Amino acid sequence: MLGIDPGTRVVGFGVVDLRGGAICHVVHGTVRAPRDEPLPARLATIRAGLEQVLRSQAPAVVVLEGLFYARNVKSVLTLAHARGVALEVAASFELPVMEYSPMELKRSLVGYGRATKLQVARMVQRLLGLADEPSPDAGDALALAICHLHADRLRSLRGAAMRRSR
């Protein structure tokens, strides 16, 4: 389960796994594109970095936040460029891409949809038993991966319950 939090300067990523029914932290980090480089070069740096993560971690699923409509159209438009690159590189590895809204993400992690970024990062740290609080970008990426793991587990449980009740 690889979560990606795309940006045009910093892209967060986080990998979690299910081992013996427990959520385990595998790795998290960021891909950073030099601030003074033009957008195309930054996007190429981001793709190369994500390609390396995908190659080394070989996740089964990639998880991103759904596209949301922020107030600042210009910054969302720039962000969509990086998001396009992240979706493309995931598909080039023939991986399914799952999307969760910021609201679903927060509700799944913290219990309510209006949780702050800090609350999410702290919950990620606690759930994974990390010594340090992850950076906001890597924290969001880990949160996405955890969120999908939860949703996936719920689906399996529901499936099993359905089979039992037949």
Place this chain on the structure above:
Amino acid sequence: MLGIDPGTRVVGFGVVDLRGGAICHVVHGTVRAPRDEPLPARLATIRAGLEQVLRSQAPAVVVLEGLFYARNVKSVLTLAHARGVALEVAASFELPVMEYSPMELKRSLVGYGRATKLQVARMVQRLLGLADEPSPDAGDALALAICHLHADRLRSLRGAAMRRSR
């Protein structure tokens, strides 16, 4: 000179060159992504297609339309994903990316900034001596390449005039 007109279903491309002071048509076409595929898969198809064009045509410069803010935010946001992929693949070939606004493009090709898409396509056909009118997507891509060739030539002429006047 490779012009690219990105879209999430159809990407137009067009290559023109300067030979003996004249603008020559090299090739134009489209990369098409199946309509029924999810966005990530379409973006991967688009990148693979553009990579092939870049590899076979080996252009010196890639030309795109600058990001514009249309009324329909949702469609521009989706478009920005494809634009991000086009910018990224150009930069991965270490090519400079030039941008022109739709207004500059029309002014350069047709003479005024409010020309219609049809007028642009017809001017492209006439300038390049094409037997058939190019498709709108490929036509826009060719127009971008021609626009940059014009701008480039003007810059050289200005440079030469400056040197003579010294």
